[in-house]
Amino acid sequence: MRTVHATRYITPLREGGSLPAVIEADDDGMYVIKFHGAGQGPKALIAELVVGRLAQALGLPMPDIALVELDREFARTEPDPEIQDLIRASEGTNLGSDYLPGAINYDPAAMQPDATLASRIVWFDAFTSNVDRTARNPNLMVWHRQLYLIDHGAALYFHHDWENAGEACGKPFVLIRDHVLLPFASTIGEADAALVPLLTDEVIDAIVAEIPESWLQGEPAFADAAAYRQAYADYLKRRLQLREAFVQEAIRAHAAHL
Template sequence: MKTVQATRYVTPLREGGSLPAVVEADDDGLYVLKFRGAGQGPKALVAELVAGELARALELPMPELVLVELDSEFARTEPDPEIQDLIRASEGLNLGIDYLPGALNYDPAAMPVDAELASRIVWFDAFVSNVDRTARNPNLMVWHRKPWLIDHGAALYFHHDWDSAGTACERPFVLIRDHVLLPFATRIGEVDAAMAAALTDALIERIVAAIPDGWLQDETAFADGPAHRKAYVDYLKRRRDARAGFVQEAIRAHAAHV
């Protein structure tokens, strides 16, 4: 996972509560920057990174992710005091998502999604316990006539309660019933084996290893960073191996929906 330096603050994106922004980086790319100092805290960035990189490894349509080094000097040219404070609180490594110029919000009524792709996305969101892919808030963009996944900060919500993470990995994801693509997901059982096989131990370990150390601080449940990372790895492996629960729940939810 590459690291870039933010060189220009382009514009804030005020649609979300975390006040992300479009920035330009030293690789000449434009990125949607998710700030470490935003109200959701670094756990939202951990969820964005882990879920986003898993989605990319599963060959789902997910923009490239990068780590973005942010200098607090950016705040000097920003007139909004709230954004100034956010930039200063986020000095260091933040998360960037490749900006999709001209992308439109996804509308399920205007764009049905292929059953194979819809089923793979539903499977993935059940795996990462993504509560935020609903008709009210799809977190899908349409770019070049193709749906793209965005915004996974609300996924992996088990990490807000590590005491129950050991049992959470085996629970069905009942909120899959609200998934915006569930009506199109007719092949969930058929895509299951291939999706799980792609989530190798080595892949999970590599993605978790990419989490910056600074995002794992201030967690009292673990003695140190390595123990914290191991807990993420263990959860994701157990979630994959115990997937029958969330797969069957998704299949039942689809059947009830139609």
């Protein structure tokens, strides 16, 4: 992954629960930054990174992501005390995604994606247990007439309960019934056949290896960061092996919409 350094705070995006912001970086690019010091903590950033990189490995459309290094002195340019505190608490490594100027929120009434793309996104969100792609909060943007996946901090919710993560591997994702693209996802079985070969053990290991060690601290379920990191890789590999449960649940949920 690329690493950039934040150089200018532009504006907060207050609709996000973690108070993300648009910043400029030393590569002259603009990014939507998610802060590790926000209330949702590093786990939200881990989910953003892992799920985002998995999406890229599968060829799904989403803004590129990068690690963003942040200096606490960055806070001096921001007059809002709340944002100053957030920046100071987030010194070090954060996560950014390319800012898409002029992008608009996805509206299913205005744009119906083709069945292949819709099915692949539904499969992907069932695999990653993404609870946040509903009609109320699609977390999809339209930019240059193309869908883009954004905001994956609520995915991988198994990592909030590591004691039961092993059991969660084989569970269907029943909340897929609320997915905003489910009505268009008529080829989920074909999506499964196309996507699974792309997620080899080597691909998963490489993605998990990108999680910054500073985000892998303070989890009492693991003795060290290496064990914590390995747990993500083990879960994802096992989830793929047991995917029949979430694939069939998604197919049933789609059929219920017909």
